[in-house]
Amino acid sequence: xxxxxxxxxxxxxxxxxxxxxxxxxxxxxxxxxxxxxxxxxxxxxxxxxxxxxxxxxxxxxxxxxxxxxxxxxxxxxxxxxxxxxxxxxxxxxxxxxxxxxxxxxxxxxxxxxxxxxxxxxxxxxxxxxxxxxxxxxxxxxxxxxxxxxxxxxxxxxxxxxxxxxxxxxxxxxxxxxxxxxxxxxxxxxxxxxxxxxxxxxxxxxxxxxxxxxxxxxxxxxxxxxxxxxxxxxxxxxxxxxxxxxxxxxxxxxxxxxxxxxxxxxxxxxxxxxxxxxxxxxxxxxxxxxxxxxxxxxxxxxxxxxxxxxxxxxxxxxxxxxxxxxxxxxxxxxxxxxxxxxxxxxxxxxxxxxxxxxxxxxxxxxxxxxxxxxxxxxxxxxxxxxxxxxxxxxxxxxxxxxxxxxxxxxxxxxxxxxxxxxxxxxxxxxxxxxxxxxxxxxxxxxxxxxxxxxxxxxxxxxxxxxxxxxxxxxxxxxxxx
Amino acid sequence: xxxxxxxxxxxxxxxxxxxxxxxxxxxxxxxxxxxxxxxxxxxxxxxxxxxxxxxxxxxxxxxxxxxxxxxxxxxxxxxxxxxxxxxxxxxxxxxxxxxxxxxxxxxxxxxxxxxxxxxxxxxxxxxxxxxxxxxxxxxxxxxxxxxxxxxxxxxxxxxxxxxxxxxxxxxxxxxxxxxxxxxxxxxxxxxxxxxxxxxxxxxxxxxxxxxxxxxxxxxxxxxxxxxxxxxxxxxxxxxxxxxxxxxxxxxxxxxxxxxxxxxxxxxxxxxxxxxxxxxxxxxxxxxxxxxxxxxxxxxxxxxxxxxxxxxxxxxxxxxxxxxxxxxxxxxxxxxxxxxxxxxxxxxxxxxxxxxxxxxxxxxxxxxxxxxxxxxxxxxxxxxxxxxxxxxxxxxxxxxxxxxxxxxxxxxxxxxxxxxxxxxxxxxxxxxxxxxxxxxxxxxxxxxxxxxxxxxxxxxxxxxxxxxxxxxxxxxxxxxx
Numbered sequence: 029x030x031x032x033x034x035x036x037x038x039x040x041x042x043x044x045x046x047x048x049x050x051x052x053x054x055x056x057x058x059x060x061x062x063x064x065x066x067x068x069x070x071x072x073x074x075x076x077x078x079x080x081x082x083x084x085x086x087x088x089x090x091x092x093x094x095x096x097x098x099x100x101x102x103x104x105x106x107x108x109x110x111x112x113x114x115x116x117x118x119x120x121x122x123x124x125x126x127x128x129x130x131x132x133x134x135x136x137x138x139x140x141x142x143x144x145x146x147x148x149x150x151x152x153x154x155x156x157x158x159x160x161x162x163x164x165x166x167x168x169x170x171x172x173x174x175x176x177x178x179x180x181x182x183x184x185x186x187x188x189x190x191x192x193x194x195x196x197x198x199x200x201x202x203x204x205x206x207x208x209x210x211x212x213x214x215x216x217x218x219x220x221x222x223x224x225x226x227x228x229x230x231x232x233x234x235x236x237x238x239x240x241x242x243x244x245x246x247x248x249x250x251x252x253x254x255x256x257x258x259x260x261x262x263x264x265x266x267x268x269x270x271x272x273x274x275x276x277x278x279x280x281x282x283x284x285x286x287x288x289x290x291x292x293x294x295x296x297x298x299x300x301x302x303x304x305x306x307x308x309x310x311x312x313x314x315x316x317x318x319x320x321x322x323x324x325x326x327x328x329x330x331x332x333x334x335x336x337x338x339x340x341x342x343x344x345x346x347x348x349x350x351x352x353x354x355x356x357x358x359x360x361x362x363x364x365x366x367x368x369x370x371x372x373x374x375x376x377x378x379x380x381x382x383x384x385x386x387x388x389x390x391x392x393x394x395x396x397x398x399x400x401x402x403x404x405x406x407x408x409x410x411x412x413x414x415x416x417x418x419x420x421x422x423x424x425x426x427x428x429x430x431x432x433x434x435x436x437x438x439x440x441x442x443x444x445x446x447x448x449x450x451x452x453x454x455x456x457x458x459x460x461x462x463x464x465x466x467x468x469x470x471x472x473x474x475x476x477x478x479x480x481x482x483x484x485x486x487x488x489x490x491x492x493x494x495x496x497x498x499x500x501x502x503x504x505x506x507x508x
Numbered sequence: 509x510x511x512x513x514x515x516x517x518x519x520x521x522x523x524x525x526x527x528x529x530x531x532x533x534x535x536x537x538x539x540x541x542x543x544x545x546x547x548x549x550x551x552x553x554x555x556x557x558x559x560x561x562x563x564x565x566x567x568x569x570x571x572x573x574x575x576x577x578x579x580x581x582x583x584x585x586x587x588x589x590x591x592x593x594x595x596x597x598x599x600x601x602x603x604x605x606x607x608x609x610x611x612x613x614x615x616x617x618x619x620x621x622x623x624x625x626x627x628x629x630x631x632x633x634x635x636x637x638x639x640x641x642x643x644x645x646x647x648x649x650x651x652x653x654x655x656x657x658x659x660x661x662x663x664x665x666x667x668x669x670x671x672x673x674x675x676x677x678x679x680x681x682x683x684x685x686x687x688x689x690x691x692x693x694x695x696x697x698x699x700x701x702x703x704x705x706x707x708x709x710x711x712x713x714x715x716x717x718x719x720x721x722x723x724x725x726x727x728x729x730x731x732x733x734x735x736x737x738x739x740x741x742x743x744x745x746x747x748x749x750x751x752x753x754x755x756x757x758x759x760x761x762x763x764x765x766x767x768x769x770x771x772x773x774x775x776x777x778x779x780x781x782x783x784x785x786x787x788x789x790x791x792x793x794x795x796x797x798x799x800x801x802x803x804x805x806x807x808x809x810x811x812x813x814x815x816x817x818x819x820x821x822x823x824x825x826x827x828x829x830x831x832x833x834x835x836x837x838x839x840x841x842x843x844x845x846x847x848x849x850x851x852x853x854x855x856x857x858x859x860x861x862x863x864x865x866x867x868x869x870x871x872x873x874x875x876x877x878x879x880x881x882x883x884x885x886x887x888x889x890x891x892x893x894x895x896x897x898x899x900x901x902x903x904x905x906x907x908x909x910x911x912x913x914x915x916x917x918x919x920x921x922x923x924x925x926x927x928x929x930x931x932x933x934x935x936x937x938x939x940x941x942x943x944x945x946x947x948x949x950x951x952x953x954x955x956x957x958x959x960x961x962x963x964x965x966x967x968x969x970x971x972x973x974x975x976x977x978x979x980x981x982x983x984x985x986x987x988x
Contacts, residue, residue: 061631061634061635063580063581063627064627064630065583065584065585070578070579070580071579072578073577073578073646076577077576096553096556097556097557097560098553099550099551099556099669101543102548102582102651102653103545103667105544121611123610125607125609126604126606127607128605129604129605130655131601138545140582140606147543147550150544151541151543154541155541166553171579175610187582
């Protein structure tokens with residue numbers, strides 16, 4: 029048994045050191061490995077399979093709204109990056125520069141894309157001529173590079189995987205509609221598939237995307253009470269269109285600028301899943317995103333008939349459309365349990381000689397550790413029901429955690445106290461001045477996360493920082 | 509009608525100028541656009557959708573053989589690239605170098621991956637410890653960069669999309685088995701899905717991959733008689749393992765080097781589809797890879813009931829599992845026909861007021877232009893049958909083209925004549941010396957494509973170039 033415990037003992041507990049717990053889980057659940065390329069990670073099969081499920085589900089939802097996939101070059105010539113003033117200021121300090129092709133220096137250096145607004149704009153400038161060409165709703169799945177100084181697996185790395193949608197519309201109204209549509213698509217995906225409740229809101233001007241007219245965000249709350257920006261959707265108005273001269277002739281044969289949006293989600297979501305649902309035994313995956321939903325673990329597998337019966341159960345579960353694996357390795361059952369728990373597989377099915385004799389097996393929920401006995405012929409329907417329950421319960425627990433970690437404050441003293449002593453979001457009024465936003469960040473390290481989209485009652489009528497009249501309700505918090 | 513013809517007239521005919529025909533199709537079928545990044549292309553929705561279908565089908569086949577997907581960094585530090593001597597010599601002259609991160613020069617420059625052997629090896633050196641860790645069968649879908657001087661859409665560009673599989677095995681035998689398994693998987697995919705017959709063979713030492721012990725290839729024949737290398741599978745033996753020190757302890761607790769393979773297919777396949785199946789009206793897509801398999805085109809759509817009935821047909825076809833679209837734009841039917849033909853959609857369904865009155869519609873095959881009338885309630889079964897026929901017939905025609913474009917030659921005079929006057933493969937014996945291979949290339953521009961895997965009768969017993977005894981049968985040809 030000593031050996032069985034090793035895997036679990038190697039994890040720091042969440043309460044002792046949340047950051048170390050996170051790193052331990054990421055490594056022990058075999059989601060990533062560090063690479064020889066500083067600040068870049070290797071995404072291993074268990075991690076990449078989660079990303080594939082995220083991709084499949086998001087891609088399907090995108091296509092239902094008329095989005096088409098394309099692929100743009102990974103390089104941006106420096107002159108192209110510089111066309112939109114705010115955008116280049118935001119990104120130039122953190123891009124990787126290619127200066128040589130083969131043995132020769134380039135005439136103009138190029139950066140590896142940190143995001144592709146400039147490339148899409150350059151393309152749209154030629155591709156869009158008439159109102160008949162609109163709207164354009166394109167997306168690409170790719171990797172991007174941002175030269176971060178501090179990196180953490182999934183949360184912040186020099187290269188990460190994402191999708192970036194870029195649309196062009198005839199009117200400002202259509203662009204705004206698409207911006208909100210994608211924000212809601214992201215939020216629904218997080219809530220329905222990742223069992224992760226989010227706050228939908230708008231960024232303050234200080235926090236919005238470089239070059240955007242408005243940035244919308246979904247903010248999730250991690251187990252340690254810190255916020256994680258989990259997806260953003262930007263309305264560019266006609267700013268980029270003017271910088272890149274993207275015009276179309278309307279029905280009256282007049283030239284008009286297009287209105288654009290962009291929106292993205294990244295491998296960061298995997299970090300969010302870990303920090304919202306994980307526990308001291310490792311990862312806990314929501315069934316809808318779990319690469320394997322059930323692990324069948326035979327007990328005393330050397331005894332006659334055990335492996336055969338276990339394989340039979342696996343095949344029955346597979347036939348029912350459940351993603352199932354069987355661990356018939358030579359490890360001890362205790363070790364296998366620890367591994368299945370570490371990897372966050374939602375259900376394990378235990379089956380030994382005595383179970384077979386009694387015509388039953390035991391299902392164990394990863395999230396609650398509850399044991400459910402059922403007869404062998406009921407295994408598929410029991411697993412199906414449990415998977416649904418787990419998905420629902422995980423969402424309910426995360427929702428309860430979010431709601432119980434919102435402090436409503438009216439005074440600056442209470443604000444500071446909440447940042448110090450009450451992990452979570454802080455709801456407080458703001459006058460709208462960047463000065464107050466900066467002061468709050470300097471004094472407390474908390475930042476404005478978003479102004480909620482859904483109408484919420486005002487907390488007071490004055491700014492929590494300066495005391496002047498305030499109409500804007502803001503969710504504040506420490507953030508990843 | 510003048511306007512209807514414009515789309516078609518803009519294409520150069522294949523016989524006039526094949527290269528120009530290719531470029532015209534690629535642009536007019538809206539597969540790609542040129543970008544501001546020299547040598548890199550924008551893959552547009554119609555092109556990317558073909559790639560998505562290729563990806564889905566290949567990925568499914570990979571996973572059936574136990575392959576798992578991962579993601580490695582896109583950068584390779586220079587010192588890592590240099591670890592395997594032959595490999596660096598092959599790739600260093602054509603990589604893009606990143607020298608700055610943000611505002612600061614890097615301590616060590618890095619290239620953007622031209623291929624990822626070195627990254628996988630670096631990873632495997634830590635990840636593989638014991639025989640229990642083997643085999644490792646990993647794959648990644650990504651883009652790679654090679655700084656080519658001459659570029660052509662899909663066929664040769666500075667950045668392209670691909671998959672690269674990298675496996676590590678306990679024995680040389682297992683590595684060779686995996687190398688051949690993947691070559692056959694590629695060949696079966698080309699033949700079954702792309703309707704594209706290939707020659708399966710082994711590269712000569714001169715033509716093998718930088719660092720490989722053996723390279724296997726599938727070679728397809730384009731409409732103009734030039735060969736296109738369409739997929740390669742490499743056996744590295746333990747060469748990389750020794751360079752990167754990838755060792756495992758075997759069952760007897762002894763240290764052993766692993767044996768490795770890699771294999772890849774790229775967006776080049778889209779170029780192959782165009783040049784194997786296309787005609788003077790544009791693209792012709794095999795039904796199994798076509799993003800849209802049927803286009804419903806209403807005739808006199810302003811007349812009452814036409815659009816409704818057309819939509820009904822579309823829904824019936826969709827329900828039958830066929831990928832179907834309807835063109836209800838304001839263009840004329842002739843224009844729509846031209847567009848559907850240019851885009852290579854396998855079947856169009858024509859439906860006008862008279863058809864509706866007669867309770868029937870007309871299906872037109874893209875490949876043969878044959879018209880098939882059927883009653884409205886038979887549209888789904890008729891389309892299903894036609895899609896199967898088209899797939900089968902396209903393969904048969906391409907196979908017939910391949911087989912009728914193989915010259916068997918015994919003398920060097922005949923060889924030169926064949927290169928000049930008989931487009932296609934040339935089957936001829938070779939003594940095995942690189943000298944003859946180089947001479948043939950210099951004299952004729954033809955290169956050795958492969959030595960066929962399937963045993964074939966010798967053409968003669970002497971080398972077609974030097975006249976010395978020869979046992980190796982080689983397929984030669986001009987190539988893309």
